[in-house]
Amino acid sequence: MVGEEKRKKRLDRSIKVRTEGLYALSSWGEMAYLIMPRLVLILGLLFLPLILDMYWQRVLCSAGIYALLALGFDFLAEYVGLVCLGGAFFIGAGGYISGLLNAYLGWSPLLSIPIATIAGAVISTLILLPCLRLRGIYFAIVSFMFPLFSVYIIIALNVFGSTEGISALANLPNIWVEQYLILGAIILSLFALRRLVHEDIGVIFQSIKDNDQAVKASGINITVYKAKAVFIASLIGCFGGAYLSHLYGWLGLSLFAMDFSILPIAASVMGGMGSLVGPVLGAFILTPLSEALRGFGQLRVVLYCLILIGFMVYKPEGLMNYLERKYHQFEHWEKV
Amino acid sequence: MHDESILRVENIRKAFGGVQAVKDVSFSLSKGEILGVIGPNGSGKTTLVNLITGFVRADSGNVFFKKRNIIGIPPHKIVNFGLTRTFQIMRPYHSLSAFKNLIVPLNSPRVRRTRSGKLGDIDAVAIDMLEEVGFERDARVPYKAAGTLPLGYLKRLELARCIALRPDVIICDEIFSGLSMSEITSLIPFLEKLQMEGTTMMMIEHRLRELFKLANRLIVMNFGEKIAEGIPVEVIENQEVKEAYLGTATS
DSSP: OOSOOEEEEEGGGGTBOSSTTOBOOOSHHHHHHHHHHHHHHHHHHHHHHHHSOHHHHHHHHHHHHHHHHHHHHHIIIIIIOOOOOOHHHHHHHHHHHHHHHHHHHOOOHHHHHHHHHHHHHHHHHHHHGGGTTOOHHHHHHHHHHHHHHHHHHHHHHTOTTTTTOEEOOOOOSOHHHHHHHHHHHHHHHHHHHHHHTTSHHHHHHHHHHHOHHHHHHTTOOHHHHHHHHHHHHHHHHHHHHHHHHHHHTEEOGGGGOTHHHHHHHHHHHHHOTTOSHHHHHHHHHHHHHHHHTGGGTTHHHHHHHHHHHHHHHHOTTHHHHHHHHHHHTOEEEEEO | OGGGEEEEEEEEEEEETTEEEEEEEEEEEETTOEEEEEOSTTSSHHHHHHHHTTSSOOSEEEEEETTEEOTTSOHHHHHHHTEEEOOSSOOOOTTSBTGGGGHHHHTSHHHHHHHTTOOOOHHHHHHHHHHHTTOOOSSSGGGSBGGGSOHHHHHHHHHHHHHTTOOSEEEEESSSTTOOHHHHHHHHHHHHHHHHTTOEEEEEOSOHHHHHHHOSEEEEEETTEEEEEEOHHHHHHOHHHHHHHHOOSOO
């Protein structure tokens, strides 16, 4: 082509300014480039309930709980450096508190869920507080222990319905409230966390992950900051638990089931650690998949393992990190 | 001199298993001076720093900072009193950009207390501070991830993280090691300026020639003990110091 020289240029090059999360936009096209993925995610989540039938709507609700747990897991592991396998404890704490408030005091779920979210997070943080000095695998092991240990305490003391659990808890008004409550919670916590990690407190969290001794040498009490991070993650997890007990109208020992600790990890690895969106995506893929394979019974666990191994070996960055990288590599023709 | 001392270490001891890493070391640091600490490898210099700053718990002994005994106080609190350190093995937050590395000290209780909410744009303050220690003020360097920076910058970053706290005492653990001559010569005026502004410094060093330009006083360590103390020219003439560095005359 004579007179009209063109060259390929990456879309993101022209809008990135020096540092992460700061852009210079000069056209609607560029703005759309940034907004589109976020819009697709939000609208996609919000439209999902409209196209599903009754059965899959219930699946969506439980997938949402796993998505919240995965989000919290990813935040703690990648942005604070705490690999927390205590997801089931968050669910159990939130679920039991909310369920008990409803069963014994007759509080409506609209009151018991928020209270259980906060109270559960406070309890989870206090219980994990002595372990926050531990790093890496040691913290992971100790956090994994808490849900198991809670189960035996409940059985041994014969409280809270013991092995039977308590049934006939109040449900949420209808299936639409149930779905949009959890989807709203996911969108809210996702965008809140994405904002948080670039704030000063998020920078301190990241520094603790990179080098905790240096953070101490800068005069900051790392235990306090780790506790804040655990509190944030357990708020998200305990909301999931409180919601779960009212979703099923039942509370029992299976709220402390190992699934709640393990599946979020699989979801995070599959979706892409450190992207925050990825784990949510992973949970929304893995939970329906496991539902569809219900006929295989316990063999489903083998499938999880295969997926986990497959992703770790062949796509260690995970789905979302891969897609994000490809998205930023989109090129367009520009006149020279 | 003792009335003026800002930091006083008394008979501090530490053993790791059977190894007596620091043995009854005592010295004091006067306000505004630069004290050099030298000694062969493994003589306990870094352990001494760790003991003073609370990163390692001392077996016995006392450390007085501004007349307060700081033994047993956790390191992050000691830093907030105004006693800071750099690390011999640099510890940048490698995934964060250089200026974001300074967000951490700028959020410490010590800085928050003094700025009392009117610091303005904290990122701009961080970039100013990097310029102060010799980062180019351009569109790239301060925004690069710390993990990708060359050694010279990392040492400056390490120093900048201390300066950000506006400390009374800085303990520099081998800030010159691994740097080229030109990098060192550009760092020296900065350290001199810090001293003029009233910052007291304790410098652990192996680069003796550069240290002698700066230090007002020296202490020499060998096998965990303080073997000499005095002004630089005297200390290097000391027989015991020569033996520690070069071996005994008979061998």
